Amino acid sequence: xxxxxxxxxxxxxxxxxxxxxxxxxxxxxxxxxxxxxxxxxxxxxxxxxxxxxxxxxxxxxxxxxxxxxxxxxxxxxxxxxxxxxxxxxxxxxxxxxxxxxxxxxxxxxxxxxxxxxxxxxxxxxxxxxxxxxxxxxxxxxxxxxxxxxxxxxxxxxxxxxxxxxxxxxxxxxxxxxxxxxxxxxxxxxxxxxxxxxxxxxxxxxxxxxxxxxxxxxxxxxxxxxxxxxxxxxxxxxxxxxxxxxxxxxxxxxxxxxxxxxxxxxxxxxxxxxxxxxxxxxxxxxxxxxxxxxxxxxxxxxxxxxxxxxxxxxxxxxxxxxxxxxxxxxxxxxxxxxxxxxxxxxxxxxxxxxxxxxxxxxxxxxxxxxxxxxxxxxxxxxxxxxxxxxxxxxxxxxxxxxxxxxxxxxxxxxxxxxxx
Amino acid sequence: xxxxxxxxxxxxxxxxxxxxxxxxxxxxxxxxxxxxxxxxxxxxxxxxxxxxxxxxxxxxxxxxxxxxxxxxxxxxxxxxxxxxxxxxxxxxxxxxxxxxxxxxxxxxxxxxxxxxxxxxxxxxxxxxxxxxxxxxxxxxxxxxxxxxxxxxxxxxxxxxxxxxxxxxxxxxxxxxxxxxxxxxxxxxxxxxxxxxxxxxxxxxxxxxxxxxxxxxxxxxxxxxxxxxxxxxxxxxxxxxxxxxxxxxxxxxxxxxxxxxxxxxxxxxxxxxxxxxxxxxxxxxxxxxxxxxxxxxxxxxxxxxxxxxxxxxxxxxxxxxxxxxxxxxxxxxxxxxxxxxxxxxxxxxxxxxxxxxxxxxxxxxxxxxxxxxxxxxxxxxxxxxxxxxxxxxxxxxxxxxxxxxxxxxxxxxxxxxxxx
Numbered sequence: 097x098x099x100x101x102x103x104x105x106x107x108x109x110x111x112x113x114x115x116x117x118x119x120x121x122x123x124x125x126x127x128x129x130x131x132x133x134x135x136x137x138x139x140x141x142x143x144x145x146x147x148x149x150x151x152x153x154x155x156x157x158x159x160x161x162x163x164x165x166x167x168x169x170x171x172x173x174x175x176x177x178x179x180x181x182x183x184x185x186x187x188x189x190x191x192x193x194x195x196x197x198x199x200x201x202x203x204x205x206x207x208x209x210x211x212x213x214x215x216x217x218x219x220x221x222x223x224x225x226x227x228x229x230x231x232x233x234x235x236x237x238x239x240x241x242x243x244x245x246x247x248x249x250x251x252x253x254x255x256x257x258x259x260x261x262x263x264x265x266x267x268x269x270x271x272x273x274x275x276x277x278x279x280x281x282x283x284x285x286x287x288x289x290x291x292x293x294x295x296x297x298x299x300x301x302x303x304x305x306x307x308x309x310x311x312x313x314x315x316x317x318x319x320x321x322x323x324x325x326x327x328x329x330x331x332x333x334x335x336x337x338x339x340x341x342x343x344x345x346x347x348x349x350x351x352x353x354x355x356x357x358x359x360x361x362x363x364x365x366x367x368x369x370x371x372x373x374x375x376x377x378x379x380x381x382x383x384x385x386x387x388x389x390x391x392x393x394x395x396x397x398x399x400x401x402x403x404x405x406x407x408x409x410x411x412x413x414x415x416x417x418x419x420x421x422x423x424x425x426x427x428x429x430x431x432x433x434x435x436x437x438x439x440x441x442x443x444x445x446x447x448x449x450x451x452x453x454x455x456x457x458x459x460x461x462x463x464x465x466x467x468x469x470x471x472x473x474x475x476x477x478x479x480x481x482x483x484x485x486x487x488x489x490x491x492x493x494x495x496x497x498x499x500x501x502x503x504x505x506x507x508x509x510x511x512x513x514x515x
Numbered sequence: 516x517x518x519x520x521x522x523x524x525x526x527x528x529x530x531x532x533x534x535x536x537x538x539x540x541x542x543x544x545x546x547x548x549x550x551x552x553x554x555x556x557x558x559x560x561x562x563x564x565x566x567x568x569x570x571x572x573x574x575x576x577x578x579x580x581x582x583x584x585x586x587x588x589x590x591x592x593x594x595x596x597x598x599x600x601x602x603x604x605x606x607x608x609x610x611x612x613x614x615x616x617x618x619x620x621x622x623x624x625x626x627x628x629x630x631x632x633x634x635x636x637x638x639x640x641x642x643x644x645x646x647x648x649x650x651x652x653x654x655x656x657x658x659x660x661x662x663x664x665x666x667x668x669x670x671x672x673x674x675x676x677x678x679x680x681x682x683x684x685x686x687x688x689x690x691x692x693x694x695x696x697x698x699x700x701x702x703x704x705x706x707x708x709x710x711x712x713x714x715x716x717x718x719x720x721x722x723x724x725x726x727x728x729x730x731x732x733x734x735x736x737x738x739x740x741x742x743x744x745x746x747x748x749x750x751x752x753x754x755x756x757x758x759x760x761x762x763x764x765x766x767x768x769x770x771x772x773x774x775x776x777x778x779x780x781x782x783x784x785x786x787x788x789x790x791x792x793x794x795x796x797x798x799x800x801x802x803x804x805x806x807x808x809x810x811x812x813x814x815x816x817x818x819x820x821x822x823x824x825x826x827x828x829x830x831x832x833x834x835x836x837x838x839x840x841x842x843x844x845x846x847x848x849x850x851x852x853x854x855x856x857x858x859x860x861x862x863x864x865x866x867x868x869x870x871x872x873x874x875x876x877x878x879x880x881x882x883x884x885x886x887x888x889x890x891x892x893x894x895x896x897x898x899x900x901x902x903x904x905x906x907x908x909x910x911x912x913x914x915x916x917x918x919x920x921x922x923x924x925x926x927x928x929x930x931x932x933x934x
Contacts, residue, residue, distance in 0.1 A: 222682050227765060241764070248763050253706050254697050258765040259678040259772065263641050263856050264730055273731040275853035278673050278802060287672050289802045289852075311683055311774060312692040312933050338853065344667050345660070346646060346677040347766025353678065354853040355730060383697060383708045433708075434694030434757065434773040435933065437682050514731050514854065 101187060102370050104499035107196040110206065112143035117493055117502020119143075120194055123187050124326070124361035124503075125172055128212040136170035136215050140190055141361050141504070145206040147190065152205050155193060159185045171219045172362065173441045176306050176325045183306070183325065184366055214360035216267045217328075218304055221439040223265060224431060225300075225332060225352070225447060226257040228422035230376070232450035235462045240340065252380060255422035255430045257447075260332075261353035265443065267360050268329075268506045274484060274513045275354040277338040291513040292335035294467070295482035298448040299400050299458030299490055301417055302330035303424055304362055305442040313437065317388045317429035321365060323438065324424060329359035329398075329490045329506040330445045336461055336481070356445070359490070359506040367501050371395045371494040376421050385433050392423035396503075398449060398492045400458070402473065405485035410474040413463060415449050415456045417492070484512045520606060521789050523918035526615040529625065531562035536912055536921020539613055542606050543745070543780035543922075544591055547631040555589035555634050559609055560780050560923070564625040566609065571624050574612060578604045590638045591781065592860045595725050595744045602725070602744065603785055633779035635686045636747075637723055640858040642684060643850060644719075644751060644771070644866060645676040647841035649795070651869035654881045659759065671799060674841035674849045676866075679751075680772035684862065686779050687748075687925045693903060693932045694773040696757040710932040711754035713886065714901035717867040718819050718877030718909055720836055721749035722843050723781055724861040732856065736807045736848035740784060742857065743843060748778035748817075748909045748925040749864045755880055755900070775864070778909070778925040786920050790814045790913040795840050804852050811842035815922075817868060817911045819877070824904035827893040832882060834868050834875040836911070903931045 100106070101121055108120040118124065118141040128139045128146055139146040149167035156163035160182050166175040176183070193201050227233055230247070233256075237246030250256060266272075274295060280287045306325030309315060315323055332352060339351025375393030396417035403409035422430075427444060448458040457463045460481055464470055470478035482488065487509040493502035519525070520540050527539040537543065537560040547558045547565055558565040568586035575582035579601050585593040595602070612620050646652055649666070652675075656665030669675060685691075693714060699706045725744030728734060734742055751771060758770025794812030815836035822828035841849075846863060867877040876882045879900055883889055889897035901907065906928040912921035 222680055237764075250697075250699075250706075250760055250763070254761065256761070256765055256768075258768055259680055261641055261678055261855060263858055263861070266730065270730075273854050276733075277853045278669075280669075286799075287669075287802065289804055311685065311689075314695075314933070335853070341669055342673065342675070343764065343766075344669070345656075345762065345766070346675055347762075347764070349675075349677055350849070350853045350855065353855045380705075383706065385708055430769070434696045434711075434754070434769045435692050436680060436769065436772045439682055442682070514733070 099366060099369065101191045101366065104497060108142060108194045109196050109198065110142050110145055110194055115500065116143050117504050119500055120191065121499055122363060122367050122501045123190050124363040125217065126361045127171060127215045127217045129215065130207055130212050138167040138172060138175060142194060144209050146209055146212055148205050148207055152201050155189060155200065156186055159189065172217050173219050177440045180306060180322060183364060187364060187366055214267060216265065217360060217362055218441045220262040220265055220443045221441050223260045223262040223443040224257050225260045225445045226255050226422065226427050227447040228255050228420045228427065229447055229450045230421040231419065231452055232448040232458060232462065235450060235457065239461065239466045254386065255427045257427065257431065258347045262443065264353055265356045265358060268357055270357065271509045271511045272333055272355040273511050275335050275338065276513050277335065277350050278341060279337040280341040287341060292337055293481065294336035295510055296334045296336050296460045297400065297488050298332035298334055299398055299413065299415060300330040300332050300445045300448055301327055301396065301492065302358055302443050302445045303327045305438050305440055308439045309432065309437050311437045312435040313432065314435060315428050315432040317386055317425050320425035320428040323428060324365055326362040326364040327368065328362050329492050329503050331357040331488065331490050331506050331508060332445060333357065357506045357508040359504050361504050363501060363503055368394050368494065370499060371496060371501065373418050375418060375423055378421065382426065386426045386429055388423065388425050392425045393418045393420065396492050396494050401489040402479060403487040403489065404473055404477065404483065408474040409489055412471050413455060413457055415451045415458050417449060419449060419451045420446055482510050484510060486510055518785060518788065520610045520785065523916060527561060527613045528615050528617065529561050529564055529613055534919065535562050536923050537561050538919055539610065540918055541782060541786050541920045542609050543782040544636065545780045546590060546634045546636045548634065549626055549631050557586040557591060557594060560628065561613060563628050565628055565631055567624050567626055571620050574608060574619065575605055578608065591636050592638050596859045599725060599741060602783060606783060606785055633686060635684065636779060636781055637860045639681040639684055639862045640860050642679045642681040642862040643676050644679045644864045645674050645841065645846050646866040647674050647839045647846065648866055648869045649840040650838065650871055651867040651877060651881065654869060654876065658880065658885045673805065674846045676846065676850065677766045681862065683772055684775045684777060687776055689776065690928045690930045691752055691774040692930050694754050694757065695932050696754065696769050697760060698756040699760040706760060711756055712900065713755035714929055715753045715755050715879045716819065716907050717751035717753055718817055718832065718834060719749040719751050719864045719867055720746055720815065720911065721777055721862050721864045722746045724857050724859055727858045728851065728856050730856045731854040732851065733854060734847050734851040736805055736844050739844035739847040742847060743784055745781040745783040746787065747781050748911050748922050750776040750907065750909050750925050750927060751864060752776065776925045776927040778923045780923050782920060782922055787813050787913065789918060790915060792837050794837060794842055797840065805845045805848055807842065807844050811844045812837045812839065815911050815913050820908040821892065821898060822906040822908065823892055823896065823902065828908055829893040831890050832874060832876055834870045834877050836868060838868055838870045839865055901929050903929060905929055
């Protein structure tokens with residue numbers, strides 16, 4: 097724990113509001129544009145501001161010559177491809193430049209977040225969604241297949257996952273139209289076509305690949321974190337009626353691929369280091385290719401709020417990333433054990449992160465127990481699944497001994513189906 | 516049928532061997548490089564030759580100004596993005612330039628295919644694999660879930676599909692290492708880790724998206740072909756033991772994503788037009804969003820050969836693209852009915868194309884009926900699944916009234932697992 101950026105007492109010359117997600121110790125990367133300069137470019141969040149990295153490239157010259165140009169790219173992929181050592185050095189340099197007393201850069205390189213448009217920070221190659229919360233898999237399995245078949249025998253032996261759609265991953269704030277599709281109504285004999293009436297969220301976190309491999313290469317579980325650039329919030333919107341009718345035998349498809357929402361800022365693994373924690377104990381012991389030493393989970397508090405149009409948001413769930421049974425290291429080792437290659441910018445999502453208690457479930461399907469137990473909104477109205485114009489808000493942050501590292505928000509509003 | 520390129524009597528000044536896949540009427544697009552010029556660039560196959568499009572851009576000036584540069588790109592994506600009208604005009608212009616008697620271009624713009632390296636022709640965004648052969652789905656369903664649950668109730672209502680891995684799609688000729696992974700041996704209580712012992716192929720065809728949509732847009736079945744640039748051969752390598760243990764409930768994952776092999780030349784929909792044919796009749800009638808008018812299948816003959824090291828290849832299956840129950844138009848309409856966006860360069864595969872008879876099955880799983888009925892190779896030896904150093908060869912071609920349009924080959928050799 098010798099990383100200077102973990103010093104909770106360090107202060108910045110940038111004003112940082114109390115309980116800000118974007119402290120001097122965080123320094124997450126994103127892509128933004130402004131009215132003055134509509135070119136997409138890289139920035140780092142601090143307090144209510146964004147450091148415009150394009151304006152301070154001279155301060156990174158000695159780290160890597162490509163830092164002259166990569167921050168002017170419309171995605172972070174080229175920066176990420178420079179490797180973990182470069183990311184760490186850039187973050188340390190930023191920490192120094194933004195520390196109290198340092199006058200090397202001035203407020204002229206800052207942009208107010210409220211004046212900026214935030215964009216999807218990476219060009220995503222492939223996207224994989226895991227299913228790594230035992231509580232979630234058990235809950236959903238119970239509802240979809242009954243209690244006796246809830247958790248399949250393979251679930252405790254490997255991180256079950258599937259490939260998702262990268263084209264429809266959007267940045268926080270992008271509205272999503274209610275999907276139409278095929279559904280089999282209860283007790284019906286023929287499927288019907290129409291808008292989903294069981295629109296749901298899945299509270300997940302994503303990680304972004306920071307290092308590519310070649311076809312045939314295997315990423316060892318022990319070294320898997322070397323391949324991870326950072327993390328963000330991930331809402332895997334789900335249409336439960338479409339999903340239920342289509343998913344046997346090849347898995348989720350149109351019930352998921354109409355949209356997923358990510359938070360705009362990628363928090364680096366370096367920033368998360370102080371929040372490393374042991375994950376759940378695993379029984380049976382995983383096969384050797386899935387074994388790791390040391391703590392591989394992270395203590396990240398998660399919160400979901402629901403906001404019907406015109407009323408205040410209501411917190412409907414509180415969970416924690418540490419509940420996940422399978423770690424990111426195990427997920428990545430599993431994904432590559434067969435030689436499947438990974439690329440910088442690939443996205444991985446955790447699967448819904450449900451905790452042990454009912455108020456910690458990460459989907460409406462679980463929170464309302466398949467629509468049978470409605471939630472009460474801030475104005476006293478009730479909700480089972482998402483109605484048109486409802487907004488869903490995911491938040492996440494780490495907090496310990498006065499040190500706070502936050503992820504911001506992943507927000508999305510559901511609009512009516514397009515005609 | 517007024518397209519001049521469909522004139523079977525038209526001849527080229529380029530020597531075209533009898534039974535060549537690459538006739539004057541075909542003109543498929545690909546990406547190649549040569550020893551002299553290692554830059555990847557676009558070409559068109561004709562006979563044993565490749566037309567180096569970069570050398571003849573002046574002849575396309577009047578069609579679209581970007582044709583000056585797109586052929587110098589390392590993928591076809593920029594060319595494809597110019598739209599169907601441009602593709603058609605370029606193909607017509609090539610037809611003229613290569614027709615007997617035309618002296619506008621000379622042999623100096625040709626490269627021998629044997630002197631060229633062929634590359635993956637597109638940068639693939641997302642990849643979807645369908646499961647659209649009723650015969651295949653019934654065969655596999657019978658083996659995996661028993662006769663009574665072979666075909667799920669949803670199968671005859673929609674084109675079942677799942678998202679696959681685009682990073683591991685490789686061009687013909689690229690060897691694939693035998694994947695390792697988790698398997699549950701018959702009657703065992705614990706899974707084991709090791710190389711797959713049930714390596715298989717899937718005889719499929721792929722299509723490439725030629726026109727993008729925005730999130731929320733729906734592609735109507737009737738207009739779906741407007742969004743397809745062309746087709747190629749697709750081998751969806753499969754590790755049956757890994758697949759069987761992992762696939763419930765989220766579908767195929769590591770049993771598939773270690774590699775897929777495509778043929779290097781993309782045959783345009785224009786070239787395939789003369790081979791349009793009615794597909795199988797559909798009962799029950801699909802929901803309206805899946806209905807189309809006119810013939811939507813294509814009569815494409817398909818052949819699989821297996822070649823253990825050191826002996827001659829043996830044809831092990833002959834099938835036809837026309838056997839597919841769900842058409843490409845229906846697949847694309849289904850994939851987008853929920854507003855999922857598509858991008859130029861996205862890849863779609865048909866699913867294994869099995870015919871009605873045993874010698875027309877498109878996988879070893881079916882051809883050997885789950886490994887119980889071995890195939891005989893050209894030297895009399897037997898095979899159930901693929902052994903190390905075996906080479907599998909997919910071929911495809913259309914033939915009618917003396918007109919032939921071929922796809923070339925998708926070849927791959929299985930190497931031992933990497934240590």
